[in-house]
Amino acid sequence: MKKKWIIGISVIAILSYFAYEYLKPPVIIKPWHEYQFIAHAMGGVNNEDYTNSLEAFKENYDKGIRVFEIDLLTSCDGELILLHDWKEYNEFSLKQPSREYQCSTKDEFLKSKIHGQYTSLSFEDVIKLSKKYKDTYFIFDTKTFDLESSKVSYDKITNQINQLNADIKRFIPQAYTFEMFQMLKKEYSFESIILTLYHIIYETDGTKIAEFSRDNEVKYITLHQNDAWAERVLSDLKDFNGYWDLGLKFYIHTINDQDVFQDLMDKGVSGVYTDYLH
Numbered sequence: 601m602k603k604k605w606i607i608g609i610s611v612i613a614i615l616s617y618f619a620y621e622y623l624k625p626p627v628i629i630k631p632w633h634e635y636q637f638i639a640h641a642m643g644g645v646n647n648e649d650y651t652n653s654l655e656a657f658k659e660n661y662d663k664g665i666r667v668f669e670i671d672l673l674t675s676c677d678g679e680l681i682l683l684h685d686w687k688e689y690n691e692f693s694l695k696q697p698s699r700e701y702q703c704s705t706k707d708e709f710l711k712s713k714i715h716g717q718y719t720s721l722s723f724e725d726v727i728k729l730s731k732k733y734k735d736t737y738f739i740f741d742t743k744t745f746d747l748e749s750s751k752v753s754y755d756k757i758t759n760q761i762n763q764l765n766a767d768i769k770r771f772i773p774q775a776y777t778f779e780m781f782q783m784l785k786k787e788y789s790f791e792s793i794i795l796t797l798y799h800i801i802y803e804t805d806g807t808k809i810a811e812f813s814r815d816n817e818v819k820y821i822t823l824h825q826n827d828a829w830a831e832r833v834l835s836d837l838k839d840f841n842g843y844w845d846l847g848l849k850f851y852i853h854t855i856n857d858q859d860v861f862q863d864l865m866d867k868g869v870s871g872v873y874t875d876y877l878h
Contacts, residue, residue: 632667632737632772632792633820633849636871637878639668640854641684644875645718652682653718654725661733663878669739672723672753679706680723680756689714723757727764730771739772745799747783758788774822776800778812785816794851796822797833806836813846822851822873825860834867 641650643660652671660668671684683689690699693714704712710720726738740757744750754773761768769791775781776799784793795818797809812818823830834850837843853873855861861872 627735629735630666633870635665635667636865637665637667638739638851638853638871638873639665640873640875641671642668642682648715648718649875650684650688651714651718652684652721653714654721655718657729660878661736665878666735667737667739669741669873670726672740672742672757674703674753674756675706675709676703677705678756680753680760681706681709682721682723682726683709723760724764727760727766730766731764737770737772739794740774742773745776745780747779750780750783751787754784754788778816781812781816781818792820793818794820794822797830798822798824806833806838807840809833810837810840810843810846813848814842819847820849820851822853825852825855 639656639660641652642656643665645651645653645656645659650671657668670682672680673683673686675681686699686701686703690702691697693712693716695716706722710722712720714720730736730738742750742753742757744753757771757773758768761771768789771790772792772794773784773788773790774794774796775784776796778795778800781793781795784790795809795813809821813821823833830852837848849870850868851871851873852864852869855864855872855874856876858877861874861877864872
């Protein structure tokens, strides 16, 4: 009798599992550019920003965010880790300000806690997150502005994506110069590339950006928040003959005020990088 009872319970458990798997709603996967919010440095967590941490990812994913910007640096032993700045990390996470810009190895970094409490991540960890959370996208901020350093970083990035058999369409690089955009487009198989203009600020204008976008099939551009240069660029772009045929989408960083966000959306911006909006 006891054996039959155990078998019965097991059958019910198995049937319940398969019923759940069959009936649960499918994951809805939209193109990344249909989302209005991009979580800056994985988004804020407990009113702290720039953590690039696992906790920040989970908190913002639970709030409905699906596009995450991440800061990528190279550890002392040449591995990709999520970190915005070594000096800030040494001062506030390791409590060793005298280290200044001294780097750590990947293992040392992953054993530490960001701000003493948040889980540090490597790029390999992010790839695994992309495979577990199949409706997410990750935008890179590599902080490499010359072509040689950028190629070293993106060789590592694409090699790890391929090694872990992840979907490269879920990863989006940011190009900080026209030359970097052309290099990324020529050398790699990313589906989307964002032209991010904070590095070439004041060195060009809307007409040059429009001409480059037309000639190089740029579709996505990121600009600064409330900046006179950005306002002029947008104005020049809209005066450019053939602007509307380019189909450009604009993103602004970093926006944490709901009214400012709404004003930007009313002006035709496609989305914002944010720490706290969702």
